[in-house]
Amino acid sequence: MAYLLILGLAVLALLTGQSSANYEYQTKYLDVPLDHFSYVNESVTFKLRYLTNDTYNPDGSGPILFYTGNEGDIELFAQNTGFMWELAPKLKASLVFAEHRFYGKTLPFGNASYESPRHLGYLTSEQALADFAYLLAQINPSNRTVRARPVVAFGGSYGGMLAAWFRMKYPHMVTGAIAASAPIRQFDTDCGVFNQILTSVFSVAYTKECSLNIGRSWDVLKNYSSSADGLKTLNEKFKFCSNLTKAEDVTGTFFDYLIDVYGNLAMI
Template sequence: MWLLLLLACSAEALRDLAPPPPALPRSARSDPVEGWLSVRLNHFKASNNDTFRMRYYYNDEFATDGNVVIFVGGEWAIHPAWAQAGLAHEVAEATGAALFYTEHRFYGDTRPSADTSVEDLRFLTVDQALGDLAQFIQHVKSDSFEDGKYKDGAVALVGCSYAGSMATWMRLAYPHLVDAVFSDSGPLHAQEDFPEYLEVITEALRSQGSAACVASVADAVQQLQALLNTATGAQTVSDMFNTCSPIQAGAPLDLATFFWFGITETFAYLVQYATPGDIPDACAVLTDSSVSDPVQRLATWVRSQEWTQPCIETRYSVVVAEHTNTSYDAPQAVMRLWTYQTCVEYGWYQTTSSDDQPFGGTVPLEYFHQMCRDFFSSYFDENLLRSGISRTNLLFGGLTHLPDRVVTVAGGLDPWAPMGPTAAHATAQAPVYVVPTVSHCRAIQSTATSETQALGDAKRAVIDHLVYWMTGQRNAAPASTAGALAAIVVAARMLF
C-alpha cells in the first residue's frame, strides 16, 4: 500500500501516501489540540521500560456522550485537518464522540529512536503499532484523561489503506477495547508477489480508457525493451523520458529501476488516485493518432506527470544510497521505513510477473528481494520475508476470518482490492461494500464529497453501522438513496 504522504515521497509501490487533507467546512474548528502520550517502546517485554512520545490530535467539539472515534494514522505524518472533517468527523458528530487522530510509530514526528538504523527498526512492526493504539485507548478511557470523561464510552476506529488494515486487526487483537471499525481499502492478506496490482491497473485503463490504450502501452514497452539492449537505444530512451542520468544498457537493476519508477508506478499513481476523467485523458495521449510512435506517446504522457518530475531516477546505486540514509529527515525516510515493513511482514511487491498486463517482465520479484538486502543487510533475504508473511497471515487470519463489527469499503478499480475483503467474504457482522468505478481510499472523505451516488450511499451505510454498533440505534437511509443503497447491500451479501 504505498501512497499516502501528500506526494512527498517517490516510489509509490512501496508505501501508501497519506490521504490528502479534507476540505474543511465553514463550521470546522480551526485548531484541534495537538497532544503527546508516552507509550512503551516494546509492548511485549515486561523488563523493557523504555518509552517514546506518540503524537495525536484531539477535537472534542461533539464530545457530549463520552464516546471516542479514532482516525488511525498509517505510514505518514498526521495532519490536523483529519480531526476537523471527513467521514470520521461525521461519525463523531453522529455519536456524540471526541475525535482523535493518532500517529504511527516511526512516522511523522513520532520518533522512538535517534534515527532509523536497522537495530532500531526492530521495533517497527504492526504488533507494536497496535500495542500503541491499545495503550492510547486505555489512556483516553482512564481517569487521568479529561477526568474520566470517556471511561464508559464506546470506541470506533476509522482507517484507510494500511491504517484500515490496522483498524481491522485492532478489533481482532483487542476486542475489549474496540467496539466498531471502518476500514477503507485495507489489505488483509500478506503476499510476496503481488501481480494482481498491475492487473487491476490494466483493467482500469481498458474499462475507463480503451483496449487500444492498453495495446499502445504494450507496444511501447516492447519497443523500449529492444531499444534498451544497445547503448545508442538506451541514450535515445534517456532523452525521450528525461532520466536523471543516461540509462546503462545491460544493467538489469538500472533497467528495472527505470521501468518501476518511470513507467509502472506512474500508471499506479494514475489509477490509484484517479478522479473522473483522469484515465480517459491519459489514454487520449497514449493513443493520439497524430503521433505514430507508441514510445513517443508514452514518453510524452510520462513526462507530463508530477510523479516523474524533475527527472526519472534510473541508477539503482543512487536509490540504494538514498534509502540507506538513516536520518528521519532524509528525503526518502518514509520510503525506507515502509520498505522495511514490507521486507519483514507483508511483501506486496507489485511485479510484472502476470501475463495480463502490458508492462512485460520489466519489474521482476528479484528486484524487490535485492532491495530488501541492499537497504538493510543481507540478513533481510527471501527466507526472512516469507517467514514474516506467514506470521502476519497466521496472526491476523488474512482473508479467512473477518472480525465482527467491522465494515469495509473496497473500490471496484482499486489496485489494492485483491488483497482485501470482497463481497464473498462479507457476513452479517462484517459487511463489505464494493463500490464500482472508484479506486483507493475514496470513502474516508465526507459524504458531501462523493464522486458517485454509489460511493455516497456506501459512506452513509458505514455511518449507520458505526452508529448502531456504538449506540445501539439505527439510522434510516434517506429515501432518495434507499434504492441505490439496497443494490449495494445485495451486492455485498450482508445483512443490516
C-alpha cells in the first residue's frame, strides 16, 4: 500500500502543475528528550520547533504530509517545498515541517550548542529521527478507539535520506516516504572524492596553477579576516550586500558561498 500511495502522489503531482501556494504556517514548540536512547539524561529536554498548516484539513481527519527537516532553518525548507503545498489541498492534508536538532532555532544547548564535543554528541540522524517520531506521537496519537492518520514523509538530499529512514525505522508511524535526491548509497563512496574531482576539473580545464591558487586563497582570506583593516579591504573588493564585520563572517558565510561557487562552476 505504501508503494501505491507514493506512486499515486507522484502522478497527482504531475496533474496538479504549478499553483500559487499560500505558504502560511503556525510556529510551535515541543519539549523533546535530549537523549532518546539512554537512561542517564532521560529528564533533560529541549524545545523542538515545528511548523503546521491545517488550512486544507480543518476537521483533522486527513493525512499528514511531514517534512523531515535537515541541516538548516526549517522556515527556509517550508518556503521552498512547493510540492507539499500543492498536494495538501488535493489530499485535504495537514502540513508539518519539523526542524532538525542543532539547526535553526532548535538548539538543545542554546548558543553553546556547538561549543563542546559533549554537546555535539547528541547531533545524530538517529536522535533526529527519534525527535520526529516523538513529535508524531504527540500530534498524531492512536489507541484502541482512535486510529492514527496516515503520514507521508518528505525530504530532499540529507532530508530525503531522513524521510526514507523514517519510513524504514518507524513503519508503524509512517505510511510512505518521498525521498528526493537522497544519496542513501553515498556511504559506499569516500567522502573526499567529490572535492578531489572538483580540484581535478580546475586543473584540467584551466591549469594546475589555477587549482593551487584556489587552495592558497583560503589562508589569504583567513588572514584578512583577522583584522579590522582586512575586513574593510574585503568589503571594498567584493562589494557585499552586507558588510563582513567579524572573522566568522568570512570563514563561515563567505567560505560557504565560495564553496558553492567553485562547485557549480566545475559542474557547468
